Amino acid sequence: MTAKRSKVAPRVATGGGALVPLPVGLSEKEAAQEAYRRLDRRVHARLGAAVGGVSVIGLAQAWGDWASHLALSPGKQMELVWKASRKWQRLAGALGRDPDSE
Structure with missing residues (x-):
């Protein structure tokens, strides 16, 4: 056929x-x-x-490498959680302020 x-x-x-x-x-x-x-x-x-012509596979490998290092670094994880909580506190404080009072 x-x-x-x-x-x-x-x-x-x-x-x-x-x-x-x-x-x-x-x-x-x-x-x-x-x-x-x-x-x-x-x-x-x-x-x-x-991605500006950069290899997508290369980006994925770099991200995976970074993520695996972070997964094995509890101190860095704690530092990042602390920094994130501070930034959330600053954001909450800024959102709670009256913009007309400044």
Whole structure:
């Protein structure tokens, strides 16, 4: 059994909402594969722009390394909890003040 050839160019949605036609003459399977490739390229381009071109895997590894070191440092955890509580106290105090009284 041979794959059906499309007589009409299928269209693929882009992130901006525009529909971009796929090449004419592709089978349904080929058209789907091309649509998937275009989606992957678009996602990778957006991700690259969001992280300034830095490797996403590298960022994940650095974050994991930092998190594992923090998990094994109870003193640092206590320090961060103390700092967070002080900042929450300052925020609560600032929210409780009347801005017109200053």
